[in-house]
Amino acid sequence: MSVRQPHHRRTARRLPAALAGATAGLLLAGLVAAPASAENGPGSPLATVARTVGDARFVPGPCPRTADPIPALEGARCGTLTVPEKHDRPKGRKITLGVAIVAAVTRRAADPIVWFAGGPGDDAVSEAQLAIDGGLNRDRDVIFMSQRGTYSADPALLCPNIDRFNADSLGLVYGAPSTGRLHVGATRACREQLKRQGAALSAYNTGESAADYAALRLALGIRQWNVFGISYGTDLALTYMRKFPQGVRSVGIDGVLPPSLAGASLTWSAARQGFDGLFKACAQQRSCNRRYPHLSDTFERLVRRLEARPITTTVTVPSRPAPVKVVLDGGVLVNWLTSATHVAAGVPRSIDELAHGNPQRIAEQWAGGKLSPQAIGRLAHGLAYGVFCSEWTPFETEADVIRAGRRAFPSFPRSVLANAPQLPFLHADCRAWSVPPAPHSIRNVTRSSIPTLVMSAGFDAQTGASNGAYVARTLSRSTVVTVPYVAHVAFAESPCARSITVSFFDSPTAPNKSCLAGLQPPRFEIAP
Template sequence: MSLRPPHHRRTTRRLPAALAGATAGVLAAGLVAAPAHAESGPAAPLGTVARTAGHARFVPGPCPRTADPIPALRTANCGTLTVPETRDRHHGDHGGYGDEEHEGRKITLAVAIIPAATKNKAGDPIVWLAGGPGDDAVSEIPMALNGGLNRDRDLIFMSQRGTYSADPQLTCPNVDQFAADSLGLVFGAPSTGRLHVEETRKCRDRVVSRGADPSAYYGPESAADYDDLRKALGIRKWNVFGISYGTNLALHYMRLHPEGIRSVGIDGVLPPALAGGAVTWKAAREGYDGLFKACEDQPACNTRYPNLKATFERLVGEVEARPVTTTVTVPGHPAPVKVVLDGGVLVNWLASATHVAAGVPRSIDELAHGNPRRIAEQWAGGKLSPQAIGRTSHGLAYGIFCREWTPYESEADIVRAGQRLFPTFPRSVLVNAPFLTWLHPDCRAWDVPPADPSIRDRTYSDIPTLVLSGGFDAQTAPSSGAYAARTLSRSIAVTVPYVAHVVFADSKCAQTMTVSFFDRPDAPDTSCLAGLTPPAFEIAP
């Protein structure tokens, strides 16, 4: 239950304004020139000196353990940042410090600093904010390096509180294992929901058994952690780059701790003011329509798969009424796997499958003609992937969902949003927004207090910001980027056509724009947008 990229992408993860036509657009919102020169860096290499800032302390040390080997860590400077688990609540959600009696327990967050590829580097590094929520930033180092983000700047990765390389580590493999084990159950059945909520209760018990306070793991505390990290590393100015949920955190960070931020890039935007089930229905509508329109505009695809949108929406209703059961073989799992496809599965499958858009029309057509194999294989492959088990911090994810989202959006709000955008879908599908199945029942089991209403405030800022969206983004909505940009007076919003959620991971054009933005926040190079072409959709014989 997380908004994250699917595991078949070439990224360690999980969790908009050019819509149906997915055409490239650049929305400049009063961007004025920002200094292009680098800020002066500290005398010693980053991450090699122990420093204290307020009640936080950075100590150099070994690089964190990771679920997969990351060769770049061999040349990294690493250590840990120690911070209060719970800052003074009298400061509301502003992440302020109080007296020692209010702080109590300390937690540690792993830090890895990847040096710039050139010796003649800029003095202002880039700090990376991971997605999820609940993903570990250190695991996303390969994505950042593949995109050339360390060309002339050091990159800083810190595990958000509760994630894989933090202490405490609030992963709950039982929740992931349930998702795998339930492939043979009807996805949207109330009985499946009750089982899911029981796993959530077990997860909460696990978090509490580790001495953690479930209410301390959410956005404003994480934003304060990053402010502490900057100060503890002795950095006067740095740049911020957030992907997926990391964009939500970046917007909190800009609102609560703007000092010390030179520029910000956000990719796959989830504004705090919108976060919840309604926006995931909006994302599904926009991402689906972008893909359907691209097929319609391609004569070979439109001829072979006419009325693709209507076919898909009809199938959602049909398989919800009469779920389809099949058996498939998944790599790494020699035994056949039973898979049940219902309407909720189709909705979630397509929201992820926009990442492999070229095969989507064929997969939908095959299901319409009685062959569910391709869709079932992709659905099962994501749930059974080694990357899907034991790596997500559900302790952080539920803290965010249940303190920041569900208190400000009812179950009826989610259903109404779905009905407005997908009027033919049955209510049994609409109650579970994409990627957020059983969200409200889970949060009742998680039992944490709501965050202060300011958690839903929009971010108003004049910090130079690059706002990236994908025309096929069915996870956070292409239009959400333009929404966030409207209150960022020095922003430039770009929709990269034909690309799904987190364009930096999959688009060379997005990577070029991002690197050029951090060099010149007043004038990023967007010229590559003009040469982008749609995918060549698979045409079945």
């Protein structure tokens, strides 16, 4: 899930909803399927003609803006999809979503793949390089459309003031009430800014986004396509296949966030699973276990110690010429490890150095993520809070979050448990955001016979591998895969995961998983 705390290494994810039934019905009634003659077949490139279907209109044009150059988009066919800001108010305000289609490398199958980005708040067009580097377009065109509110959409609900607060908060005690007041103040300022721009904040959520993709398929004249979602994009994919199953050949989900469980409570379980996976791998590697025994106990002891007595240090990071003050407390240590599983090989050494009085490695990684230029002005906080505050917090209490944390980490202080990993002060933020709760149907379990690849990662501390087995119980034609020794979003981390994914879209009921047998744990760094 992409949330308020940026990773120290940027990857396409982030960190684990639908319209009410009546609203979805209105949308489907307004969308008239394109005639067969207008559908794109193997000889007819997608996105080359303008088309209006119902209340949505696709227009070919320049490729969407991206914060960084994306070589994968060179030669892409691009344009925009215009849809109602609220699908149940088709005559109201319109929004525009950027679309880019990267062509298949070899033969072009008739059914393309559409990519659902992580977040909530990441931009799909900016994730194109990840998808193409992973070979997803070997035989199929791959479609990227910005989710509403994200970087390449109009309007873009970014709120870089929140990102700047994250950077400026390095010198603050993570879970302190005074930090919380500033945190919520940044959220409130974001809300006020977006309201002045005219955005209907209650329209930025998973259900409306799912309706956008249903409109896109018809506006592009696609009879059948495949869906691939990562991290929060799995929540969107599960909602989409429940609400709009028409025309879906297969679905791949990686780093699974079930809509029926999504929330701050779930992140505690995920953290436990990801941490334990990494600690177990160290214990099973003789050199790591000998040099760093009882790593889990050491980590939990450090969380308690730092929460009681935070330490302050200074570090230098590439983006800042002057030294930066960093406060490390128990909450920071938990959040650092939640994303540090992406660089697992160095984690035992970093924890050991901290235990022996040297916080530099951890402090540098923590500060590096928050101060990176890639952490400023790219995440759509307007969409993130639209999801969090209508689909998550109305269905769990702050006490629920603490109880979930205590089940996962009984030894952690209450002050740590009150702020779930990567979601500090979430309920207070959502009170400030002030959007209505989604209908309870947002939490419905997805039941489907659409062939589905359910992929998880053994070191995933953000959505947790157990989520895969949970959603697969009601997906009758699912293939469940856990890729060991990698962190959140296996496709981004593992050549084996990428191979399985491409194989799945070739054969949705029988993907080739043989590469799993040869996977090995990382060679953990051993300090002198």
